[in-house]
Amino acid sequence: MEVKEALQEINQRMEAAKERAGRQDPVQLVAVTKTVSDDRVAEAIAAGVIVIAENRPQELVKRMERFQDEVSYHMIGRLQTNKVRHIIEKTALIHSLDRMSLAQEINRRAEAIGKVQDCLIQVNVSGEETKAGLSEKEVLVFVEEMAKMPYINIKGLMTMAPLVDDERIIRQVFRDTVRVKEQIANRHYDHVSMEELSMGMTGDFEIAIEEGATMVRVGSGIFGSR
Numbered sequence: 001m002e003v004k005e006a007l008q009e010i011n012q013r014m015e016a017a018k019e020r021a022g023r024q025d026p027v028q029l030v031a032v033t034k035t036v037s038d039d040r041v042a043e044a045i046a047a048g049v050i051v052i053a054e055n056r057p058q059e060l061v062k063r064m065e066r067f068q069d070e071v072s073y074h075m076i077g078r079l080q081t082n083k084v085r086h087i088i089e090k091t092a093l094i095h096s097l098d099r100m101s102l103a104q105e106i107n108r109r110a111e112a113i114g115k116v117q118d119c120l121i122q123v124n125v126s127g128e129e130t131k132a133g134l135s136e137k138e139v140l141v142f143v144e145e146m147a148k149m150p151y152i153n154i155k156g157l158m159t160m161a162p163l164v165d166d167e168r169i170i171r172q173v174f175r176d177t178v179r180v181k182e183q184i185a186n187r188h189y190d191h192v193s194m195e196e197l198s199m200g201m202t203g204d205f206e207i208a209i210e211e212g213a214t215m216v217r218v219g220s221g222i223f224g225s226r
């Protein structure tokens, strides 16, 4: 399928999911471009994509060099501290903040360039060992520390549901993530706004939207399987 047609279909499915949930607030489509050629990314941008994401910092830097200010750039994968300096200037949102050492490095580098870096904390409420992210218990402690970092703005949470067929399990993970987000929002920390929930990928973005996602990260649904 052409990128443009695939995008139309994803947008329609997003709208339908919003409608089922009775939602009127916006849901941002984040196009995950990992392993996709620049030409196909350009097609997606021409067809209306305004946010692209990569899970490797080197790849994100390449897209920044190629597409400049045509789109905004999100980092969604595990981020090594020594890579922060390469992406900090142009990255609008880091979805994968998952540890103190990374927060310290982001805070330090952001201060150096006079920026406040928007971040999401990656959580793993399902307790699945193979998944990255902080547990519910851990995130509640971690976010308290984030309130002390003036150059980091915590905008919300990111999660990945387990790769299972059982829709009820996936839905429960999203519900638990929403619950943790509300819990943190109710504490009203400085630099912690909790308005965003990045959850849902090609296989589960409709469930995520029904449960309250404000951002969905879709790769293969737009560009085909990798």
Ligand SMILES: *Cc1c(COP(=O)(O)O)cnc(C)c1O
Residues within 6 Å of the ligand: 032, 034, 055, 076, 077, 160, 201, 202, 203, 217, 218, 219, 220, 221
């Ligand atoms: C690859 C990736 C996605 C997109 O996955 P698809 O199944 O291709 O939509 C979303 N989030 C993260 C963190 C990823 O690494």
